[in-house]
Amino acid sequence: MDGARMRSGGEAERLLAERTADLQRVKAEYDNYRMRVRRDRLAVREIAVSNVLAALLPVLDAVDRAYAHEPLTPGLRDIGDTLRTQLGSLGLRDFGEEGDPFDPVCHEAVVHRAAPGAERLVCAEILRPGYRVGDRLLRPACVAVTGPP
Structure with missing residues (x-):
C-alpha cells in the first residue's frame, strides 16, 4: 500500500508540475498579448495624429502667408498663435534653418546656386518649412541650396 501511495504521490507531483508549467505558459502568452495590444493602440494613435496634422499643414501655410503679406491684426495673431500652440501640443515640430x-x-532642394569653393550643399534659404511628429517626417522642407557646382 505504501508503494501505491508513493506512485500516486509522484503522479500528483508530476501533474502539479505540468499544470504549473501550463499556467506559466498561458500567463506569458497573455502578457505578450497585452503588450502587443498596447503597442498597436499607440501605433494607431500616432498614425491618426500624423494624418490630422498633415491635413492641417495647408492651414498653417495659409496663416504663415497671411503673416508675411497682411497687416497683423490682433485677431490674426491670436489665430496663428493658437493654431501653433495646439499643433505643437500634438507633437508637431517644424525644421529647416538657413545654414543647415x-x-x-x-x-x-528646389533651387541650386553654385558656390565655387564650397565643399558641401548648405540650405541657403527656407522656402517652406518642413514638419515632423516625433521621428516621423510629415513634410520635407523646401529649400534653396548653395554648394559645389
Whole structure:
C-alpha cells in the first residue's frame, strides 16, 4: 500500500508540475498579448495624429502667408498663435534653418546656386518649412541650396 501511495504521490507531483508549467505558459502568452495590444493602440494613435496634422499643414501655410503679406491684426495673431500652440501640443515640430547642411531625406532642394569653393550643399534659404511628429517626417522642407557646382 505504501508503494501505491508513493506512485500516486509522484503522479500528483508530476501533474502539479505540468499544470504549473501550463499556467506559466498561458500567463506569458497573455502578457505578450497585452503588450502587443498596447503597442498597436499607440501605433494607431500616432498614425491618426500624423494624418490630422498633415491635413492641417495647408492651414498653417495659409496663416504663415497671411503673416508675411497682411497687416497683423490682433485677431490674426491670436489665430496663428493658437493654431501653433495646439499643433505643437500634438507633437508637431517644424525644421529647416538657413545654414543647415542639406539632407535629401528631410530637405527638398528646389533651387541650386553654385558656390565655387564650397565643399558641401548648405540650405541657403527656407522656402517652406518642413514638419515632423516625433521621428516621423510629415513634410520635407523646401529649400534653396548653395554648394559645389
